[in-house]
Amino acid sequence: MTDTRYALLDDLSWPLLNKFYRAHQSPMxxxxxxxxxxxxxxEIVGALCLRHVSGGHWLTGLFVDPACREQGIAAQLIDAAVSGVEEPVWLFCHPDLRGFYERRGFSFDPELPQAMAERLSRYARSKPMIAMELAPRLG
Structure with a gap:
């Protein structure tokens, strides 16, 4: 099996991420x-975005190349991205993904800051969507 490396993409390389998403017909x-x-x-086989928002971080754009799924890449990518984050991390996902995120330590139906709650409400108008939260890791 090929070694997988998990890293923050440098600022100048961000177009590579959109190329990765497009290559897989992902809307991310x-x-x-x-x-x-x-x-x-x-090459890139998985990606996510971690954006600072008021009171925490918002995880979006998690996508793994379909040929590389079921190998733990998404879980390890999340772990790398949230390592050292000292604020809550929120995400919105389809209800079918709840178990996956709970196994990563996220909890269902958190209290969201108002701006995030409004965003979830807008997104949920067009498709099933739930909120999850990873509480900051202490110590």
Whole structure:
């Protein structure tokens, strides 16, 4: 099995992330003002965005190349991205993904800051969507 490296993408390389998403027909988009995390083998095989928001961080854009799924890449990518984060991390996902995120330490139906709650409400108008939170790790 090929070694997978998990790292923060440098600022100048952010277009590579959008190229990765497009290559897999994913609707995800890299957010320039976010921390862009990638899993690499010879090329990018997974990615996510971690954006600072009021009171914490918002995890978006988690996507793993379908040929590389079921290998723990998403879990390790999340771990790398949230390592050292001392504020809550929120995400919105389809209800079917609740168990996956709970196994990563996220809890369902957190109290969200107003701006995040409003955003979730807007997103949930067009598709099923739930909120999850990873509380800051102490010590």
């Amino acid at each position: 988009k890299a957010v320039r003002e976010a921390q862009l995390w990638v899993a690499r083998r010879d």
